[in-house]
Amino acid sequence: MLKEELKRRTEVVIIGGGIAGCSLAYCLAKRGITDVVLVERKELASESSGANFASVMCTMIPLRPALLPLYSRSLDAFPKLSEELGRDIGYKTPRLNALTEEAYEAGEKYVKQFEELGFGNGFRMLAKNEINGMEPNMVLAPHGILDLRGGQVNPLYYTTALGDKARELGVKVYENTEVVGIRCEKGHVRLIATDRGEIESTYVVNACGAWAPRIGAMVGLRIPIETLKCQVVVSEKLTETYVHSGSITPISYLLADMDQSEGRMHCFGLYKQLKKGELLIGITEEPGNDKWVTFEAMEALARKAIKIIPKIKDQNVHIISSYANLYAVTPDRHAILGPVDGLQGFIMNCGYNDYGIGTGYGAAEFLAEMILNDEKSFPIEELRFSRFSSYH
Amino acid sequence: MRDQTAKDEASAIVICRCEEITRGEIVDAIRRGARSIAAVKRRTSAGMGLCHGRTCTRLIAEILREEVGIPMEELKPATVRPPVRPILVSAFEEEG
Numbered sequence: 001m002l003k004e005e006l007k008r009r010t011e012v013v014i015i016g017g018g019i020a021g022c023s024l025a026y027c028l029a030k031r032g033i034t035d036v037v038l039v040e041r042k043e044l045a046s047e048s049s050g051a052n053f054a055s056v057m058c059t060m061i062p063l064r065p066a067l068l069p070l071y072s073r074s075l076d077a078f079p080k081l082s083e084e085l086g087r088d089i090g091y092k093t094p095r096l097n098a099l100t101e102e103a104y105e106a107g108e109k110y111v112k113q114f115e116e117l118g119f120g121n122g123f124r125m126l127a128k129n130e131i132n133g134m135e136p137n138m139v140l141a142p143h144g145i146l147d148l149r150g151g152q153v154n155p156l157y158y159t160t161a162l163g164d165k166a167r168e169l170g171v172k173v174y175e176n177t178e179v180v181g182i183r184c185e186k187g188h189v190r191l192i193a194t195d196r197g198e199i200e201s202t203y204v205v206n207a208c209g210a211w212a213p214r215i216g217a218m219v220g221l222r223i224p225i226e227t228l229k230c231q232v233v234v235s236e237k238l239t240e241t242y243v244h245s246g247s248i249t250p251i252s253y254l255l256a257d258m259d260q261s262e263g264r265m266h267c268f269g270l271y272k273q274l275k276k277g278e279l280l281i282g283i284t285e286e287p288g289n290d291k292w293v294t295f296e297a298m299e300a301l302a303r304k305a306i307k308i309i310p311k312i313k314d315q316n317v318h319i320i321s322s323y324a325n326l327y328a329v330t331p332d333r334h335a336i337l338g339p340v341d342g343l344q345g346f347i348m349n350c351g352y353n354d355y356g357i358g359t360g361y362g363a364a365e366f367l368a369e370m371i372l373n374d375e376k377s378f379p380i381e382e383l384r385f386s387r388f389s390s391y392h
Numbered sequence: 393m394r395d396q397t398a399k400d401e402a403s404a405i406v407i408c409r410c411e412e413i414t415r416g417e418i419v420d421a422i423r424r425g426a427r428s429i430a431a432v433k434r435r436t437s438a439g440m441g442l443c444h445g446r447t448c449t450r451l452i453a454e455i456l457r458e459e460v461g462i463p464m465e466e467l468k469p470a471t472v473r474p475p476v477r478p479i480l481v482s483a484f485e486e487e488g
Contacts, residue, residue, distance in 0.1 A: 043431050050434055156434045164424040164435075173425065236442060236478060237410075276411070276437065293474050302484035313485070318478035320442050 007172050009200040011035040012371060013192050015179050015215055016207035017042075018049035019159050019356045020349045023364035024205060025166035025173070026085075031372050034170030037199055038163070039192070041178045041211075045159040048209055048325040049356065051291075053232055053270055053282045054155045055247045056358040057095050057147065062113040064334055066382035067355070072119065073362030075149045081361075087161035090154030090275055092246040095147040098131055098140040100251060107145050122149050137242045137311050138271070140250050151246020152272050155357050162361075182218040189219065189345040203371060205347045210289075210326040212336075212350035219343060223336065224388055225351050227326040229288030231297040234321040235312065237277035242309055247272045250308045267300040269308050279312070281305045281319075285327075293322040327354050332387070337363055338370065338378025340385050347371075348385050407455070408448040410441025418452060422459045429453060430470035444472050 014021045017040030025038045058071045078091045099107045131144040167173045181193040191200040206215045216223035250269045265286035284297040336351035403416030421435035439445030453467040
């Protein structure tokens with residue numbers, strides 16, 4: 001098939017067609033900036049944005065308050081996005097975090113922290129055993145936190161809808177196009193070289209998730225992102241509702257970090273039922289950079305799921321699919337956003353760890369406003385690349 | 393008038409039985425920007441169900457050829473994910 005001729009010069013080049021890149025393309029186009037090119041090595045939503053647990057959650061926010069503005073702006077957008085994009089993005093609330101007796105106090109403290117951050121109305125502690133009434137098919141710890149606006153989206157529909165809408169508004173989207181180099185001059189980015197030709201640009205955005213370090217290396221930056229492999233299995237479609245809430249953690253690892261100290265696979269219970277009826281049974285995490293689903297992971301996930309949702313065994317539910325993806329993990333678990341000191345025009349939009357789907361849109365709004373107003377810094381200091389001063 | 397009826401009828405034909413995706417939905421995904429079987433799958437879920445696209449893959453390739461002229465031989469099937477056949481959750485249970 002003949003590929004269309006590349007645009008030779010543009011205002012903004014976004015490298016990466018995942019949730020970070022597609023959100024930014026759409027947020028720019030929505031603000032009237034359509035002289036934008038999005039370059040994707042594969043196709044839109046081909047990597048982690050298309051194969052994740054699709055959670056809209058903010059469990060980690062009291063630990064990392066710098067992320068709250070991103071999450072908050074995403075949550076404001078979710079209820080409106082399906083209509084705006086002309087596509088059902090599958091947003092379903094709420095999110096439940098079940099808590100054991102021992103974790104109850106930590107949970108209360110956690111909800112209080114949200115109140116202090118000005119986010120109190122989004123959360124509430126459940127009365128003892130209230131959670132069992134909400135989820136009669138699940139074996140859950142007796143206490144819980146209700147996250148009213150958290151839950152799920154369909155990450156494939158959501159990411160492609162953003163990219164497709166950006167294209168409709170005038171953004172050029174080049175799929176199957178790989179960036180092979182970036183040229184800089186006198187401390188400015190000037191152009192990107194792809195396997196299909198060169199494109200001059202004022203701004204170049206690195207939205208490459210787990211592959212962001214490769215793009216960084218092209219301009220002499222060492223971006224400290226490592227990968228964590230995550231696996232999920234999928235059930236057949238069920239006509240009955242097994243899981244009512246948008247997303248559930250049956251025993252919360254509240255205020256615990258996702259550090260993988262032992263370097264082996266961990267299996268966390270995380271469940272949801274998609275609108276079409278299939279159950280997503282998650283998740284395992286382990287260091288790794290391949291996307292093969294292992295028997296070991298399937299087994300661990302299925303065994304845990306039978307304990308939490310016994311009905312899936314009694315009703316002879318089948319597993320029909322599975323997938324793996326790679327989180328882009330940063331040393332401090334914060335995303336890397338905004339300009340880079342000493343290299344004008346180069347913008348970071350990467351390092352989302354396990355919360356890209358829930359926060360990527362909010363981040364894109366901040367970045368789009370920054371580009372629109374020609375600002376030279378990102379408003380949230382903790383998320384700037386300059387925090388890794390030793391990596392220049 | 394008759395043409396329109398024929399068109400509507402064609403749009404309503406179910407292409408992916410497992411996920412109940414119609415021809416109309418697939419054409420819509422192509423008009424939004426899908427240019428491969430995997431790209432159609434991401435936008436519609438066609439081929440994601442029980443049979444992993446055994447029947448609909450070829451039909452979707454046909455629609456892509458009709459709509460945007462991509463030759464069938466250039467269209468690779470989407471990734472097939474394990475398990476190849478549906479497996480009971482209980483098959484993974486510990487014995488004893």
